[in-house]
Amino acid sequence: MIINKSHPLKGSITIPGDKSISHRAIMLGALAKGRTEVNNFLMGDDCLSTISCFKKLGISIDVDIVKQKVIIQGEGLDGLKCPDSILDVGNSGTTIRLLSGILCGQSFPSTITGDSSIQKRPMGRIIDPLVMMGADIRSIANNDCAPLQINSTCTLKTNNTSIQRDYQIDDTGKLKGIHYHSPVASAQVKSCVLLAGLYADGETQVTEPALSRNHTELMLSEFGAKISRFENTIRLEPRPFLTARNINIPGDISSAAYFIVAALIIPNSELLIKNVGINPTRDGILKVCHMMGADITLENIKYNGGEQSADILIRHSNLKGIEISGKIIPTLIDEIPIIAVLSCFAEGKTIIRDAEELKVKESNRIEEIVRNLSNMGADIIATDDGMIINGGRPLHGTVIDSKMDHRIAMAFTIAAMASHGSTTILNPECVNISYPYFYDVAKTVSDRYS
Numbered sequence: 003m004i005i006n007k008s009h010p011l012k013g014s015i016t017i018p019g020d021k022s023i024s025h026r027a028i029m030l031g032a033l034a035k036g037r038t039e040v041n042n043f044l045m046g047d048d049c050l051s052t053i054s055c056f057k058k059l060g061i062s063i064d065v066d067i068v069k070q071k072v073i074i075q076g077e078g079l080d081g082l083k084c085p086d087s088i089l090d091v092g093n094s095g096t097t098i099r100l101l102s103g104i105l106c107g108q109s110f111p112s113t114i115t116g117d118s119s120i121q122k123r124p125m126g127r128i129i130d131p132l133v134m135m136g137a138d139i140r141s142i143a144n145n146d147c148a149p150l151q152i153n154s155t156c157t158l159k160t161n162n163t164s165i166q167r168d169y170q171i172d173d174t175g176k177l178k179g180i181h182y183h184s185p186v187a188s189a190q191v192k193s194c195v196l197l198a199g200l201y202a203d204g205e206t207q208v209t210e211p212a213l214s215r216n217h218t219e220l221m222l223s224e225f226g227a228k229i230s231r232f233e234n235t236i237r238l239e240p241r242p243f244l245t246a247r248n249i250n251i252p253g254d255i256s257s258a259a260y261f262i263v264a265a266l267i268i269p270n271s272e273l274l275i276k277n278v279g280i281n282p283t284r285d286g287i288l289k290v291c292h293m294m295g296a297d298i299t300l301e302n303i304k305y306n307g308g309e310q311s312a313d314i315l316i317r318h319s320n321l322k323g324i325e326i327s328g329k330i331i332p333t334l335i336d337e338i339p340i341i342a343v344l345s346c347f348a349e350g351k352t353i354i355r356d357a358e359e360l361k362v363k364e365s366n367r368i369e370e371i372v373r374n375l376s377n378m379g380a381d382i383i384a385t386d387d388g389m390i391i392n393g394g395r396p397l398h399g400t401v402i403d404s405k406m407d408h409r410i411a412m413a414f415t416i417a418a419m420a421s422h423g424s425t426t427i428l429n430p431e432c433v434n435i436s437y438p439y440f441y442d443v444a445k446t447v448s449d450r451y452s
């Protein structure tokens with residue numbers, strides 16, 4: 003993909019549905035009893051992987067790609083069926099970590115894996131708490147990575163091996179409620195333990211060092227589970243009766259972030275982004291923009307199913323560097339590649355700390371951000387847990403290898419739109435993981451002015 007310097011961004015756009023909420027809608031829709039209709043579902047590769055896994059688990063799911071609508075016929079907590087092949091999550095960390103929690107509570111065996119990036123990402127962080135709950139889960143290569151084998155020791159109820167789906171109820175899938183103190187502020191870890199906790203014999207609690215995104219908690223509560231939060235601790239009662247309900251998914255703030263930043267750094271831009279999720283556990287990007295002095299207004303604020311959304315009006319702004327660290331980090335973790343780009347256009351120093359989690363995302367994002375921004379002419383250095391950027395140096399075009407990391411491809415498309423010369427993005431198609439048609443939207447908002 004070749005990207006040249008952009009015209010000012012003008013007009014209004016909508017953003018595809020939130021990725022985190024889309025995954026959870028399929029999972030809870032499957033575990034509830036009855037028909038769940040999901041509107042503005044994200045038809046990105048990651049969420050389609052979640053759908054394909056639940057189809058293999060015997061759930062009927064109708065997908066209307068054009069209308070971005072999904073209908074799930076939920077079978078209840080005990081309605082999943084033994085899959086007849088390996089569950090493949092593709093590139094999706096959310097799918098493998100959350101679904102593993104659910105699979106540990108089933109009375110049948112399963113094996114779950116994903117692409118080469120997934121097979122390098124840490125799964126010990128979910129294996130440890132699941133084993134504490136009494137789960138039978140192990141990394142096949144014994145390296146704390148996928149493929150993961152779950153309930154492999156469970157025995158067939160009958161000697162007739164052709165009846166594949168009928169397993170002995172021994173101790174398989176019997177989990178106990180625990181209080182897990184997570185060493186990382188990770189919604190994937192928290193959600194994995196909570197989803198396993200649906201099947202436990204007592205209350206499950208998760209305490210995290212800082213509050214991570216809370217979509218699982220909000221949606222579980224909407225579906226009828228008894229779940230509460232006190233400070234950084236979530237408590238869930240086991241075996242709720244989950245009732246199907248319709249879900250309207252707001253636009254993904256992590257996808258909106260690319261165009262928020264583009265409008266801030268490309269002179270004379272004025273862009274309205276409609277119906278974006280602004281859940282306070284996800285809105286760190288907006289707080290950072292405000293701290294930097296950005297001209298951003300929220301309009302038309304709404305609540306739907308516990309989630310908040312708004313229209314966001316962004317005007318090109320003069321920005322200043324800031325320090326970003328501590329408990330705000332989990333609320334903007336996926337936005338750090340584009341925040342690094344933003345910081346190059348802010349006067350002065352921006353320091354990002356406490357973000358070592360970036361090393362275990364779809365790529366080592368500290369390395370990718372620093373190498374690529376340096377190649378574009380930025381003054382940036384990597385630190386152990388983040389980076390330091392001296393903003394204000396003009397950027398120029400270069401060749402960027404996305405390394406198949408969607409957020410690197412999109413962040414550097416925006417950097418290229420605000421830089422001199424031409425940039426080539428290698429492996430650009432990975433944007434389909436979270437934002438199909440990203441390049442078309444970028445071209446449309448940029449061409450409106452010409």
Ligand code: S3P
Pocket residue numbers: 021022023096187188189190191193214215335336359
């Ligand atoms: C996600 C949680 C975050 C985030 C990921 C989606 C989720 O990961 O980076 O893109 O949907 O729960 P961690 O929980 O590992 O921080």
